[in-house]
Amino acid sequence: MPLTPADRRFLQAIDRLKIYLLGLAVVVFLFLLYTPPGEIQLTTSVVGLALCGVFWLTQRLLTLVTLLDLELTKAIEALKRALPEEQRRELLHPLR
Numbered sequence: 640m641p642l643t644p645a646d647r648r649f650l651q652a653i654d655r656l657k658i659y660l661l662g663l664a665v666v667v668f669l670f671l672l673y674t675p676p677g678e679i680q681l682t683t684s685v686v687g688l689a690l691c692g693v694f695w696l697t698q699r700l701l702t703l704v705t706l707l708d709l710e711l712t713k714a715i716e717a718l719k720r721a722l723p724e725e726q727r728r729e730l731l732h733p734l735r
Contacts (some may be wrong), residue, residue, distance in 0.1 A: 667686075670682075715730075719731075720728060
């Protein structure tokens with residue numbers, strides 16, 4: 640199945656995100672290299688709490704996406720059953 644333009648944009652965004660994350664990792668490494676040990680402990684605690692929050696939010700977002708996908712699937716299945724054959728084909732293959 641060929642990639643759609645939206646899929647290509649998504650993959651490009653993921654590639655940019657990887658570059659940003661690598662840059663962020665270098666900045667954090669340099670920060671930790673030049674920071675006194677007492678401040679590193681505080682910074683590590685704050686970053687740990689922030690990561691816990693990010694993981695929690697990510698889990699909530701994935702749960703929401705899953706629920707939306709289930710609802711959309713139910714709605715499409717209901718439309719498939721209710722529509723006449725010609726309209727069903729148009730709904731399933733709008734680009735033809």
